[in-house]
Amino acid sequence: MAKADWLAGVLEFPDEWMYGLSNMTYAITKPAYDPWVSIVGKTVSDAASYVAANPNAYMDPIANPVALLYSPLNWFSSTMDHYRHPLAETLPMISLAGALFAIMMYFVGMAVFYVIGKIMGPGRKYRPIGIVHNAFLFSLSVYMAVNILTSAAASFGYSLWNNEIANSPGGPKNDWRLAKMMWVFYISKLPEFIDTYLMLLKQNYRQVSFLHVYHHGSMVFMEYIVTLCAPGGDGYWSHMLNSAVHIVMYGYYFGTLCFTNEKGLVRRLLNRFKFMITRGQMMQFVVNCIQSVYCLYIAETCKSPRWLFQMLFCYMTSMLVLFGNFLIKNNRKPTSGKGPSPRNSGSKKDPNSRRER
Numbered sequence: 001m002a003k004a005d006w007l008a009g010v011l012e013f014p015d016e017w018m019y020g021l022s023n024m025t026y027a028i029t030k031p032a033y034d035p036w037v038s039i040v041g042k043t044v045s046d047a048a049s050y051v052a053a054n055p056n057a058y059m060d061p062i063a064n065p066v067a068l069l070y071s072p073l074n075w076f077s078s079t080m081d082h083y084r085h086p087l088a089e090t091l092p093m094i095s096l097a098g099a100l101f102a103i104m105m106y107f108v109g110m111a112v113f114y115v116i117g118k119i120m121g122p123g124r125k126y127r128p129i130g131i132v133h134n135a136f137l138f139s140l141s142v143y144m145a146v147n148i149l150t151s152a153a154a155s156f157g158y159s160l161w162n163n164e165i166a167n168s169p170g171g172p173k174n175d176w177r178l179a180k181m182m183w184v185f186y187i188s189k190l191p192e193f194i195d196t197y198l199m200l201l202k203q204n205y206r207q208v209s210f211l212h213v214y215h216h217g218s219m220v221f222m223e224y225i226v227t228l229c230a231p232g233g234d235g236y237w238s239h240m241l242n243s244a245v246h247i248v249m250y251g252y253y254f255g256t257l258c259f260t261n262e263k264g265l266v267r268r269l270l271n272r273f274k275f276m277i278t279r280g281q282m283m284q285f286v287v288n289c290i291q292s293v294y295c296l297y298i299a300e301t302c303k304s305p306r307w308l309f310q311m312l313f314c315y316m317t318s319m320l321v322l323f324g325n326f327l328i329k330n331n332r333k334p335t336s337g338k339g340p341s342p343r344n345s346g347s348k349k350d351p352n353s354r355r356e357r
Contacts, residue, residue, distance in 0.1 A: 004154035005174065011147040013180045021187070022092035033101055040097040047073040083229040083305060087166055087179045091231065093187070099224035103217050106193050110208070113197040122203040127257055133194050134254035141250060144185055145243035151178040152236035161291050162299040165233035179231035185239045186223040192216060211322045222315060226308070233304050234295065238288050238312070245280045248273060282323050285316040292316070 026033065080096060088094050152163075155174035166175030196216060199207045226235055252273055259266040292313035295302050302309065 004150050008147070008150040008154045008174055008177055011143070011150060012177050013147070013184055015180070018180055018183065019092060025093065029101070029105075032105075033098075036101050036104070037095075037097045040100060044073055044077045044096070047071070047077070050074075080225070080228060085165065085229055085231055087176065087231045088228045091179065091183045091227065094183070094224065094228050096224070099221055102190060102220050106196075106217055106220070109193060109197060110200060110213075113200040117201040117203050120201070122201075126198060126201050129194075130198055131254065131257045133191070133198065134250045134257060137188070137191065138247060138250035138254050140184075140188055140191075141243045141246035144181060144188065145240055145247060148178065148181045148185070148236050148240040148243065151181060152240070155232075161234055161237065162295050162301075162303050163233045163236075164303045165230050165235075175232055178236060182227050182231045182235055182239055185243070186220075186227045189216070189220045189223055192219075209326075211326055214322065215319070218315070222311075225311070230304055230308055234291065234309075237291060238284075241284050241287065245277075245284050248280060249277050252277060278323060278327055282320060282327070285320045285323070288316045289313055289320070 077096065151174050155166075155178060166179070193216060196208060196212065199205075199212075252270055255266065255270045259270070261267055289312075292309040295304065295309050296306060296313075
């Protein structure tokens with residue numbers, strides 16, 4: 001425990017970096033973000049006023065179609081306010097408007113890079129961007145996996161599952177360290193959007209599938225909920241596991257971009273790990289489902305809000321179905337006898353197209 005506490009202190013993400021990164025992001029997006037916040041804030045406020053004035057309106061959605069929008073908005077907003085964790089009060093950029101803004105900008109960015117890709121055309125000109133992008137996310141994944149694990153191990157002797165979430169910002173230092181790392185994980189979903197943008201630039205349109213877009217977009221919203229309501233406790237497990245899978249994934253794609261010769265020794269060694277990517281992600285989803293079942297039905301007392309584990313189970317099940325369908329379809333495709341390609345169904349001209357996230 002002492003060693004874990006020492007290592008967690010060494011690896012701690014500085015508060016100044018977190019708030020500085022938040023301020024920089026806001027300064028860049030302010031022209032679009034401020035009007036968006038006003039729109040979302042007014043909509044939620046109007047929803048609360050409407051539901052208060054018409055408490056039974058949702059009972060007759062045909063006569064009151066506006067209730068189809070307002071009632072869910074009011075319910076979700078009030079629910080998030082109710083379950084907001086004290087630690088989340090000191091974490092920046094954790095808001096409903098911010099999460100929806102990030103998702104909206106993801107889709108706007110897809111349209112922009114689709115047009116840019118059409119103008120510039122496909123080719124290897126994007127390889128340097130891919131190398132830097134994958135190197136950054138590989139390094140970040142290593143940092144997050146190690147930091148999350150050590151912070152969890154140092155915080156009250158965490159057991160594997162069913163751990164309590166810290167009660168207040170004034171609690172033990174490792175609870176704050178873990179909360180910050182969950183915030184870093186949430187923010188890390190934003191640079192992952194570049195995965196999609198690179199596909200569009202290369203005109204690998206078949207890779208921008210429903211699974212790919214759903215995974216990237218929904219992860220932002222799911223992480224917003226988890227970081228807002230449970231920045232600690234059992235959340236360490238899924239975040240550490242996902243970061244570990246991303247170490248393999250981004251490391252593999254970084255290597256394939258650096259070593260493009262399929263017959264070279266390094267590339268042949270890398271190809272030995274390619275089967276681990278999708279299967280590793282599916283194993284991650286299975287383990288998270290098992291964790292949910294354990295905390296909900298096997299543990300004597302569930303120490304986190306039960307609805308979070310119910311949500312986790314449903315989300316991981318949806319990912320299992322979609323990734324399983326992806327894997328089955330790729331196994332059915334004719335190959336040269338070497339098994340499914342880790343590059344999904346991208347352009348045959350592009351030797352570095354990537355599979356689903």
